[in-house]
Amino acid sequence: MKIAIVGCGVVGSSWSLVFARAGHDVAIYDRTLPAAEAALAFVSQADPAFAARCRLATDLADVLNGAEYVQESAPERLPIKQALYREMDALLSPTTIVASSTSGFPASQFTEGLKNAARCLVAHPINPPHLIPLVELIPAPWTAPETVNVTRELMRTLGQSPITLTREINGFVVNRLQSALLGEAFRLVEDGICTPAEVDAAVADGLGLRWCFMGPFATIDLNAANGVGEYCANLGPMYYGLAKEQADPREWSPNLVSSIESKMRAAVPPADLPTRRKWRDAFLAAIVAAKRDITGKLGA
Amino acid sequence: MKIAIVGCGVVGSSWSLVFARAGHDVAIYDRTLPAAEAALAFVSQADPAFAARCRLATDLADVLNGAEYVQESAPERLPIKQALYREMDALLSPTTIVASSTSGFPASQFTEGLKNAARCLVAHPINPPHLIPLVELIPAPWTAPETVNVTRELMRTLGQSPITLTREINGFVVNRLQSALLGEAFRLVEDGICTPAEVDAAVADGLGLRWCFMGPFATIDLNAANGVGEYCANLGPMYYGLAKEQADPREWSPNLVSSIESKMRAAVPPADLPTRRKWRDAFLAAIVAAKRDITGKLGA
Numbered sequence: 316m317k318i319a320i321v322g323c324g325v326v327g328s329s330w331s332l333v334f335a336r337a338g339h340d341v342a343i344y345d346r347t348l349p350a351a352e353a354a355l356a357f358v359s360q361a362d363p364a365f366a367a368r369c370r371l372a373t374d375l376a377d378v379l380n381g382a383e384y385v386q387e388s389a390p391e392r393l394p395i396k397q398a399l400y401r402e403m404d405a406l407l408s409p410t411t412i413v414a415s416s417t418s419g420f421p422a423s424q425f426t427e428g429l430k431n432a433a434r435c436l437v438a439h440p441i442n443p444p445h446l447i448p449l450v451e452l453i454p455a456p457w458t459a460p461e462t463v464n465v466t467r468e469l470m471r472t473l474g475q476s477p478i479t480l481t482r483e484i485n486g487f488v489v490n491r492l493q494s495a496l497l498g499e500a501f502r503l504v505e506d507g508i509c510t511p512a513e514v515d516a517a518v519a520d521g522l523g524l525r526w527c528f529m530g531p532f533a534t535i536d537l538n539a540a541n542g543v544g545e546y547c548a549n550l551g552p553m554y555y556g557l558a559k560e561q562a563d564p565r566e567w568s569p570n571l572v573s574s575i576e577s578k579m580r581a582a583v584p585p586a587d588l589p590t591r592r593k594w595r596d597a598f599l600a601a602i603v604a605a606k607r608d609i610t611g612k613l614g615a
Numbered sequence: 616m617k618i619a620i621v622g623c624g625v626v627g628s629s630w631s632l633v634f635a636r637a638g639h640d641v642a643i644y645d646r647t648l649p650a651a652e653a654a655l656a657f658v659s660q661a662d663p664a665f666a667a668r669c670r671l672a673t674d675l676a677d678v679l680n681g682a683e684y685v686q687e688s689a690p691e692r693l694p695i696k697q698a699l700y701r702e703m704d705a706l707l708s709p710t711t712i713v714a715s716s717t718s719g720f721p722a723s724q725f726t727e728g729l730k731n732a733a734r735c736l737v738a739h740p741i742n743p744p745h746l747i748p749l750v751e752l753i754p755a756p757w758t759a760p761e762t763v764n765v766t767r768e769l770m771r772t773l774g775q776s777p778i779t780l781t782r783e784i785n786g787f788v789v790n791r792l793q794s795a796l797l798g799e800a801f802r803l804v805e806d807g808i809c810t811p812a813e814v815d816a817a818v819a820d821g822l823g824l825r826w827c828f829m830g831p832f833a834t835i836d837l838n839a840a841n842g843v844g845e846y847c848a849n850l851g852p853m854y855y856g857l858a859k860e861q862a863d864p865r866e867w868s869p870n871l872v873s874s875i876e877s878k879m880r881a882a883v884p885p886a887d888l889p890t891r892r893k894w895r896d897a898f899l900a901a902i903v904a905a906k907r908d909i910t911g912k913l914g915a
Contacts, residue, residue, distance in 0.1 A: 419853065441821045442838075449821030476820035478813035486857045488809055488817050493831070494857040495799035499792055500831045509788055513778035515830020517788050520776035521741045521749030523830070524906075526823035528898050530815020531793070531800045536879045537892050538742075544876035551867045553719065557786045557794040558865065564858035567851045576844035579836045592837050598828050598913055605905035606824070613898055 316469070319382035320344065321375070321399070323354035326416050327388035329443035332358045334386070335365040336445070337473045342370050344378035361445075379406045384469060386438065388416040396425040404429040412462055414438035414452075418490060421483035422455035433459040438466055439487055440475075446599050448476035451487050501567055504575060511575050512582065528606060616769070619682035620644065621675070621699070623654035626716050627688035629743035632658045634686070635665035636745070637773045642670050644678035661745075679706045684769060686738065688716040696725040704729040712762055714738035714752075718790060721783035722755035733759040738766055739787055740775075746899050748776035751787050799861055805871050811878055828906060 318334045320327050323345035331354045334341045341358075345351040351371050359366035372378030379385065385407075389399050396417065403413065413435045415422060426435040437453040444450065450470050454463050463479060470477035480487060486494055500514045509517075525534050532543065539546035583591050618634045620627050623645035631654045634641045641658075645651040651671050659666035672678030679685065685707075689699050696717065703713065713735045715722060726735040737753040744750065750770050754763050763779060770777035780787060786794055800814045809817075825834050832843065839846035883891050 447821055447824055449817055451817065476816050478809055478816050480808050482808070484806075484808055485860060486853070488803060488814065489821055490853075491803065491857055491861070492796060492799055492814070492817060493822060494854050495795040495861055496792060496831050497835070497854060498858045498861070499795035503788060503791065506784075508780050508782070508784055509778055511830075511832040514788065514792070515833050516776050516778050517749055517751065517792060518826050518830040519828055519833070521747055521789055522793060523823055523826035523828070524741075524747055524899060524903060525895075526818050527827035528819055528823070528902060529895065530811075530818040530823070531796050532811040532875065532879065533815050533819070535797070536883070537888070537895050540888075541885065542876060542883075542888060543879050544872055547867050547872045551872070553786070553790075554794050554797060555864065555866050557791055558798045560785060561791070561795055561798070562862045562864045564855065564862045566855050567847050572844055572847045572851070575832065576842060579832065579843050583836070583842075585841070588837070588840075588842060594913055595825075595829065595837050598909055599824060601909040601913070602828060602906065603824060605909070606902065609898055609901040609905070613894055613901070 316340070316383045317381050318342070319372070319378045319385040320354065321378060321385055321387045321403070322389035322416075323350040324388060324390070326440065326442055326444070327386070328354040328357040329445045330386045330388060330416065330440070331355070331369060332361050332365065332445040333473055333475070335368045336361070338368070340368055340370075342372045342378045342380075342382065344372040344375060375402060376406050379403060379408075379411070382408075382411055384466075385411060385413040386416060387413060391417060391419055393420055393424060396420060400425045400429060400435070404431050407431045407434075410434075412436075412466060414466055416440060418487070421453060422458065423483060426455055426457075432457050434462045436462055436466060437487070438470070438477075439489065441489060443596070444475065446596070446603050448474065449489065450475045450477045451480060451489055452477055453480045453483055453487055455483065498564070499561055501571065501575075502561070502563075502565060505565070505568075505571050511578055527602070528609075616640070616683045617681050618642070619672070619678045619685040620654065621678060621685055621687045621703070622689035622716075623650040624688060624690070626740065626742055626744070627686070628654035628657040629745045630686045630688060630716065630740070631655070631669060632661050632665065632745040633773055633775070635668045636661070638668070640668055640670075642672045642678045642680075642682065644672040644675060675702060676706050679703060679708075679711070682708075682711055684766075685711060685713040686716065687713060691717060691719055693720055693724060696720060700725045700729060700735070704731050707731045707734075710734070712736075712766060714766055716740060718787070721753060722758065723783060726755055726757075732757050734762045736762055736766060737787070738770070738777075739789065741789060743896075744775065746896070746903050748774065749789065750775045750777045751789055752777055752779045753783055753787055754780075755783065798864070801867055801871065801875075802861070802863075802865060804875060805865065805868075811875050812882065827902070828909075 318339045318341045320331050320343045343351050415437050422437050426432045436458045439451045441447040467477045535546045536543040616639050618639045618641045620631050620643045643651050715737050726732045736758045739751045741747040767777045835846045836843040
C-alpha cells in the first residue's frame with residue numbers, strides 16, 4: 316500500500332519503520348525537513364532495504380498524493396491537529412483513510428464537519444510501535460465501519476495487535492488501565508506503605524511477569540480450578556472491598572511528586588536519563604524478541 | 616539454614632524448591648502425608664540434588680525441631696491459621712522466625728497474644744515463588760524489626776525480590792495493584808467499550824511489555840525528557856480526570872461475570888484449563904529465564 320507519514324517525532328519515525336518493514340511504500344513528511352530526514356535515517360539504521368521503500372515528501376500535498384492510508388503523528392496540541400486536518404481535508408482523495416496517533420484527543424475533536432470525516436479515526440500506539448504491537452482504534456461517531464475494518468486488517472498485516480473501542484472515551488483503554496494502576500501506586504507511596512522502588516518491584520518482579528503474556532482476565536481465569544467465574548465468586552467480595560478503599564481520586568500533590576522525583580533522581584541522576592532510555596529500548600527489544608521466540612515454541 | 620515448610624499445597628511445594636535450590640536444609644510437613652510427599656516429588660523433579668536436602672517430617676513438633684525459619688502455607692482460612700499458630704507457639708524455639716504465605720490475612724489476625732508473636736510476620740509470594748521473585752513482607756504491629764530484617768535478607772539470598780510494607784493494609788501491595796487494574800478492566804467490559812480479550816491484549820501486547828522489567832514509576836520517569844516530575848506536571852491533570860471517572864467502585868455482577876466466563880470458556884474450553892495452566896507455567900518459566908539473560912547482558 317501507499318502510506319503517508321505526517322509528523323515525524325519519535326512516534327512518526329517508529330511508524331515509518333513499521334510500514335516500511337512490512338513492505339509498504341512510505342512517503343514521509345514533517346513541517347521541519349530535519350525531522351523527516353531523521354525519521355528516514357531511523358528506518359535506514361534498522362535496515363537500508365526498508366529505507367529504500369521510503370521517500371521524503373516536499374509538502375503536505377506531496378505526501379498525501381496517492382496515499383491510501385495516512386498515519387498522522389503531529390504534535391499533541393488540539394489547535395495543531397485541527398488546523399492540520401482542515402488542511403489535509405482539501406487534499407485527500409475520496410478513499411484515503413487518515414489515522415491519528417493521538418493519545419489524548421478523540422477524533423471527534425478535530426474531524427467534525429470535514430468532508431472526509433468518515434474516513435478518519437484514532438489509531439493510538441504504545442510508544443514505540445515498532446517494538447510494542449498494541450494499537451487501539453477509536454472511531455469518532457461519524458467514522459464509517461469500513462474505515463475501522465480496513466485499518467484493523469492493515470494493523471494485523473503489519474504484525475501489530477489492534478483492539479477496537481466501540482466508542483470514544485477519555486484516556487481510551489490503555490491510559491485508563493495505566494491510570495488505575497498509577498492511581499494506586501501513588502496512593503501507596505503517599506500513605507507511606509512502601510517506596511516507589513518497592514511498588515516498581517511489585518510489578519516488575521511480580522505482577523508484570525504474567526501480564527507481559529497474559530492480560531488481567533486470562534490471569535485470573537487460570538487462578539481458579541474452574542475459571543474466572545469461580546475466581547470471582549471466591550474473591551469478588553475481597554476485590555469490592557479494596558475497590559471501595561481505592562475510590563478516593565487524588566491529585567498528585569507537588570510534595571508527593573517532588574518526593575518521588577528526588578528518589579528517582581537518586582537512582583538515575585539527570586545526566587543518566589538518556590542512557591537509561593537507551594537501556595529501556597534495548598531491554599524492551601530483547602523482551603519482545605524473547606516473547607516472540609517463546610510464542611513460536613509454546614503457542615500464544 | 617534449617618527451614619521448615621508447614622503446609623504443602625502448590626505454594627508450599629514451590630517454597631520447598633526455593634529453599635532447597637538455595638542450599639538450605641528443608642523439613643517438609645503437611646497434615647496429610649501425600650501432600651508432603653507431593654511437595655518432595657516436586658522438588659525432586661526440578662533436581663534430585665535439591666531433594667537430597669529435604670526430609671519429610673512426621674508431625675508439627677518434628678518439622679519445627681531445630682528450624683530457624685518456618686514458611687507456613689496452610690489453607691487460606693482464618694480459623695485454621697489461628698489454631699495452627701497456637702499449636703506452633705507451644706513448640707517454637709525462642710529464636711525461630713515464622714512467616715506466613717497468606718495473601719489475605721494480616722499476621723495480627725492470627726498471632727495476637729502468642730509468646731512468639733514478635734517473630735511472626737507475613738511473607739506473601741506471588742504464585743509460584745520458584746518462578747516469580749516478588750515477596751511482600753508485612754509485619755504485625757508487634758513484629759520485631761529484627762524479624763523483618765532477617766527475613767528480608769534471607770529472601771534476598773534466595774534470589775527473591777522482597778518489598779517491605781510499613782504496616783498492615785487490606786490486600787497488601789500486590790493485590791491492591793491488581794485490584795486497581797481489574798476494577799478498570801471489568802468497568803471497560805461492563806460499559807461495552809471493548810471485550811475481555813481486547814483488555815487482555817492491551818496489557819499483554821502493550822503495557823505489560825514494559826511492566827515486566829520496569830514498574831509504573833520507572834515507566835513514567837523515562838516518558839518525559841526530565842523525568843517523573845515533568846511527566847506529572849504535563850499529565851497529572853489528565854490522570855486526575857480519569858481517576859475521578861474511575862472512582863465508582865463496582866461489584867462484579869453475576870451477569871457481567873457470566874458474560875466474561877462464557878467468552879473465556881469459548882476461548883479455552885473447561886477441559887482445556889489444565890493444559891492451559893501448563894502452558895502458562897512453561898511460558899512464565901521461559902520469560903523469567905529470558906529476563907534473567909537480558910538482565911545479565913544489559914543490567915537491571
